[in-house]
Amino acid sequence: MDIVTAQEMYERDQVAIESTGIDGKMLMESAGRSAADDLEPRIKREDQIIVLIGAGNNGGDGFVIARTLLNRGYKVEAWQVVPDEKISGDAEAHRNIFENSGFELKKFSRMEEFLPSLYQAAVIIDAMLGIGVEGRLRSPLAEIVEKANEHEALRLAIDLPTGLPAGEGVHDFDAFNADYTTIIEAPKVSVFLQHTTPYYGEWSVVEIGLPVKKLPEVKRYLWSVKDVKQTMPKRVSHSHKGKHGKGVMAGGSYYMPGSIAMAARAALRSGTGLLTIATAESIIPSVTSYVQEATFSGLAEKEGMITGQATPELSKYDGAAIGMGLGRHEEAGGLVLHMLQECKGPLLIDADGLYALKSMLNALKNRSLPTVLTPHPGEFAYLTGVPIQEILQSPFRLSREFASAYGVHLVLKGPYTIITAPDGEQRVDMTGNAGLAKGGSGDVLSGVLFGMMLQSENILNALSNGCVIHGSTADFLIQEEHSKTDLLASDLVEGLSRTFRTFSAPSKA
Numbered sequence: 090m091d092i093v094t095a096q097e098m099y100e101r102d103q104v105a106i107e108s109t110g111i112d113g114k115m116l117m118e119s120a121g122r123s124a125a126d127d128l129e130p131r132i133k134r135e136d137q138i139i140v141l142i143g144a145g146n147n148g149g150d151g152f153v154i155a156r157t158l159l160n161r162g163y164k165v166e167a168w169q170v171v172p173d174e175k176i177s178g179d180a181e182a183h184r185n186i187f188e189n190s191g192f193e194l195k196k197f198s199r200m201e202e203f204l205p206s207l208y209q210a211a212v213i214i215d216a217m218l219g220i221g222v223e224g225r226l227r228s229p230l231a232e233i234v235e236k237a238n239e240h241e242a243l244r245l246a247i248d249l250p251t252g253l254p255a256g257e258g259v260h261d262f263d264a265f266n267a268d269y270t271t272i273i274e275a276p277k278v279s280v281f282l283q284h285t286t287p288y289y290g291e292w293s294v295v296e297i298g299l300p301v302k303k304l305p306e307v308k309r310y311l312w313s314v315k316d317v318k319q320t321m322p323k324r325v326s327h328s329h330k331g332k333h334g335k336g337v338m339a340g341g342s343y344y345m346p347g348s349i350a351m352a353a354r355a356a357l358r359s360g361t362g363l364l365t366i367a368t369a370e371s372i373i374p375s376v377t378s379y380v381q382e383a384t385f386s387g388l389a390e391k392e393g394m395i396t397g398q399a400t401p402e403l404s405k406y407d408g409a410a411i412g413m414g415l416g417r418h419e420e421a422g423g424l425v426l427h428m429l430q431e432c433k434g435p436l437l438i439d440a441d442g443l444y445a446l447k448s449m450l451n452a453l454k455n456r457s458l459p460t461v462l463t464p465h466p467g468e469f470a471y472l473t474g475v476p477i478q479e480i481l482q483s484p485f486r487l488s489r490e491f492a493s494a495y496g497v498h499l500v501l502k503g504p505y506t507i508i509t510a511p512d513g514e515q516r517v518d519m520t521g522n523a524g525l526a527k528g529g530s531g532d533v534l535s536g537v538l539f540g541m542m543l544q545s546e547n548i549l550n551a552l553s554n555g556c557v558i559h560g561s562t563a564d565f566l567i568q569e570e571h572s573k574t575d576l577l578a579s580d581l582v583e584g585l586s587r588t589f590r591t592f593s594a595p596s597k598a
């Protein structure tokens with residue numbers, strides 16, 4: 090499913106209108122009726138409903154919704170919260186249809202007159218502003234939103250909670266605080282940002298009949314289980330282990346043997362054909378007891394950490410991963426540089442590898458083979474020098490800029506993980522839950538991603554699939570034997586079996 094900015098949404102509407110002959114009034118009718126259908130299961134016959142209608146096309150949707158619900162026998166008061174002369178075009182046409190249908194339209198002039206209606210409502214439908222919002226809310230919308238947020242009622246928003254920016258990078262706003270949002274046609278970027286997502290509440294998307302074949306491509310896509318099922322490489326019956334990737338994974342230290350162990354086991358559970366673990370010699374016995382299927386390359390160490398003096402023979406491998414549990418020893422950086430320069434296949438860098446990478450950004454830029462970086466926002470802030478708050482407010486733009494400047498694939502982790510290819514194409518993975526907010530989840534993700542990368546030519550698909558597999562495993566596990574509190578990273582590794590079994594079953598979708 091595409092994810093759009095306001096600008097991209099306007100372009101889609103325009104293309105629909107110009108290429109098919111469908112007109113704005115038809116789209117509005119379709120949007121309003123689809124939204125009413127979507128909201129109907131959330132409201133009850135006896136509920137007093139208030140529909141708040143603004144000046145633009147979002148308000149136009151509101152006229153259609155109010156009319157549809159009234160026609161279906163619901164108790165609805167429709168309130169136009171802007172002066173008559175503000176309403177024009179398609180919205181005006183739908184106001185006429187509303188009034189010609191025999192329904193009463195209330196008009197806002199003073200707060201004292203309006204508040205009793207608001208306060209008797211059990212359900213508030215917000216059709217004041219959508220993607221056309223600019224700047225902070227003006228009067229009287231600012232006050233109406235404030236009162237609506239204070240009033241105890243079910244708050245439902247149409248397309249976008251009023252006042253919320255559709256895009257990223259805006260932090261100065263007041264907005265309707267919705268319990269649920271019916272999104273028109275495509276989720277907007279702000280659905281996926283930490284500071285704006287809570288205003289949407291739960292949400293779903295309704296389609297309004299835009300011509301799918303004619304729509305301009307947006308390179309931002311919500312990757313789902315259905316996409317995973319369609320793009321996962323199939324394991325053919327006559328395959329052998331050499332066909333599924335021969336990888337080397339470097340990392341681990343005396344203090345963090347579990348990181349590399351879990352990453353390695355996750356890579357094997359994700360289908361890797363042959364895996365070598367390159368790690369500090371002293372921890373091989375403890376790692377091998379957890380990952381019996383791997384082979385080992387013992388590396389020189391100092392104070393329990395790899396020094397980088399003896400490095401694995403990279404030419405033997407199809408790809409490499411480095412960083413999990415590596416430690417921040419200065420000399421470990423030598424191994425990262427060696428990997429950057431000598432690895433002749435795809436290379437994944439995570440955790441402490443990213444820390445070392447900061448001083449080697451030129452070498453990163455010069456590498457022409459696929460490189461994957463998997464930072465969480467803190468690591469990305471360290472790499473870029475941009476404060477974490479700013480990263481969280483503009484993760485799509487900053488990821489795209491970095492991926493393009495250094496020619497890398499970037500997996501920016503979080504509750505919504507954003508995966509970016511060097512050409513700017515982006516995917517969002519929404520799976521997973523707060524059970525993953527625990528040390529070690531990232532190591533397991535690296536293992537899954539590495540396994541997927543070794544088995545697919547298409548790195549972007551491999552990463553998108555790996556993220557959904559990792560998050561879905563956590564989702565399965567908390568529905569069944571675990572909870573968000575007790576879930577461990579090692580549970581995820583074992584839970585991968587169930588996810589792969591489910592996802593490789595023939596898709597009914």
Ligand SMILES: NC(=O)C1=CN([C@@H]2O[C@H](COP(=O)(O)OP(=O)(O)OC[C@H]3O[C@@H](n4cnc5c(N)ncnc54)[C@H](OP(=O)(O)O)[C@@H]3O)[C@@H](O)[C@H]2O)[C@@H](O)CC1
Pocket residue numbers: 099102113116117120121143144145146147148149150175217218219220221222223224225226227228230247248249273297
């Ligand atoms: N064909 C289509 O396009 C379709 C569009 N659809 C729907 O239309 C929505 C987009 O409609 P839109 O472009 O008319 O913008 P919208 O969100 O209603 O806001 C515009 C109004 O807001 C006002 N305003 C702005 N900022 C403000 C502020 N800070 N404080 C106060 N007021 C402010 C601004 O007022 P002005 O600045 O002009 O005084 C203007 O009047 C979209 O989200 C979807 O729901 C669907 O029906 C499908 C077909």
Ligand SMILES: Nc1ncnc2c1ncn2[C@@H]1O[C@H](COP(=O)(O)OP(=O)(O)O)[C@@H](O)[C@H]1O
Pocket residue numbers: 440465502503504505506520521522523524525526527528529530531532533534559
């Ligand atoms: N609240 C959450 N909801 C969904 N996924 C989450 C949440 N918190 C963390 N994750 C996921 O868990 C993983 C954590 O990775 P990371 O921060 O590197 O952890 P660590 O280094 O401790 O292993 C990432 O895949 C991230 O997307």
Ligand SMILES: [K+]
Pocket residue numbers: 147215216217218219246247248249250251
């Ligand atoms: K709205």
